[in-house]
Amino acid sequence: MNPTIKDVAKKANVSIATVSRVLNNLTGYSDKTRQKVLRTIEEMGYQPNMIARGLISKRTQTIGVLFPNVSSSFSSALLHGIEEFAYNHNYSVVVCNTDEDGKRTLKCLQVLREKQVDGIVFASEQLKDEYYKVLAATGIPVVLVSSETDHPGIPYVKVDDRAAAYDATEYLIQKGHRRIAMIGGTESDPLAGVPRVEGYMKALTDNGIPFQEDYVVYGDFGFDSGCAAMEELLSRSLDITAIFAASDEMAIGVLSVAVRLGIRIPEDISVIGYDNVKLAEMVAPPLTTVNQPLSEMGSTACEKLIDMIETGLIAQHTIAPHHIVERQTVRTLD
Known part of the structure; x- marks a missing residue:
């Protein structure tokens, strides 16, 4: 027979409430007590009954x-x-892939509602009115990450995309570059596509560099689109010295095409990306990029969500910091 929380409490010589608080990472006990309870749980092989706990707390x-x-x-x-x-913090995670352009978002929201999730992290997609109405009807707490909204009661965690793109472009300008092309993300995307191009354009204007429309091409933030965008830029016979790509995956696509065509990076063309994903430091040469603290952003979003679930209070928005990570794909012009 499986041990119960009552059995654990008896053997550890603490109350059932104390065992419960330790299991849920709550306060109100000493570290010595915590260690004793955890040691007892391990010795007895106790497994919390999530169904029973859910019936009591009305949470899953x-x-x-x-x-x-x-x-x-x-x-x-x-x-x-x-x-x-x-x-x-003793929560499980159910991940749903909404597909490109959110084709399956409403279906995913229905699935999560049926699974009676306690809250939802909505990532990297615009919270359309139709999604908001569904969420508002369920009353399930929601936090956005790498997204934002004007809808009330929904906090978000993201970087300032315009400012980050501005800084990336200005970094190239400070390195002596004036003929700077950009590979933007999805052209109609209001979250990261449009703001990053706007940041690029403003940096050019503020530094007295005329914006040229044929210096901008668009992808979809993915590797393949970065390759296609690089080929498009080269087909235009532009005298560019640098490229700012709105994602690392697209920037890596640029590097891939450059290697295939014998274009030296950064000797012939400098490249800066955006995101600072792990691959950025693994490619050759390692990619200079804009860091947005993705793992920390995910953690912060989850922290806000769990706090909303357990307190019922609405969390505040968070603008995460960004910075340039210098590696080996940008050179200083003489």
């Missing part, structure tokens, strides 16, 4: 996470932070 200790592309390096980094924080 489960949160849902929605991504438009689960397999991307960007999503993986965010998910790492979400899962780490959730695990440390």
Whole structure:
């Protein structure tokens, strides 16, 4: 017969409430007591009955996470932070792939509602009115990450995309570059596509460099689109010295095409990316990029969500910091 929480409390010589508080990472006991309870749990092989706990608390200790592309390096980094924080606070995570352009978002929201998740982290996608109406009807707490909204009661965690793109472009300008092309993300994307191009344009204007429309091409933030965008830029016979790509995956696509065509990076063309995913330091040459703290953003979003679940209070928005990570794909012009 499996040991119960009552058995653990009796053997550890503490109250059932204390065992419960230790299991849920709550306060109100000493570290010595915590160690004793955890040691007893391990010795007895106690496994909390999540169903029974859910019946008492009316919670499932489960949160849902929605991504438009689960397999991307960007999503993986965010998910790492979400899962780490959730695990440390005794929550499980259910991940849904909403597909490109949110084709399956409403279906995913229905699935998460049926699974009775306690809250939802909505990542990297615009919270359309139709999604908001569904969420508002369920009353399930929601936190956005790498997204934002004007809808009330929904906090978000993201970087300032315009400011980060501005800084990336100005970094190239400070290195002596004036003929700077940009590979933007999805052209109609209001979250990261449009703001990053706007940041690029403003940096040019503020430094007295005329904006040239044919210096901008668009991808979809993915590797293949970065390759296609690089080929498009080269086909235009532009006398560019640097490229700012709105994602690391697109920047790596630029590097791939450059290697194939014998273009030297950074001797012939400098490249800067955006995100600072793990692959950015693994490619050759290692990619200079804009760091947004993806894992930390995921962790912060999860922390806000669990706090909302357990207190009923609405969390505040968080603008995460960004900075340039210098590696080996940008050179200083003489």
